[in-house]
Amino acid sequence: MSLERMAFKTDLTPIDQMWTRQLTIGQFAAGKSAQPFKTVTDYNNWLKRLDAYCEWLASC
Numbered sequence: 001m002s003l004e005r006m007a008f009k010t011d012l013t014p015i016d017q018m019w020t021r022q023l024t025i026g027q028f029a030a031g032k033s034a035q036p037f038k039t040v041t042d043y044n045n046w047l048k049r050l051d052a053y054c055e056w057l058a059s060c
Contacts, residue, residue, distance in 0.1 A: 025053055 028046070031037035037046065 021053075025050070 027033050028035055029050075031043070031046070035042070035046065037043045
């Protein structure tokens with residue numbers, strides 16, 4: 001199954017129940033995982049990344 005999956009273009013499936021950018025963004029937004037919000041600057045930097053993510057979504 002893994003070999004078959006490698007041949008499938010995952011960028012053609014925008015939603016996957018396990019591993020998607022949409023789920024990752026939601027996890028990052030909590031501010032408690034890979035990028036904790038320890039300062040106001042951290043949060044403002046997150047908002048900038050979120051704006052870039054929204055631009056990326058609009059371009060798809």
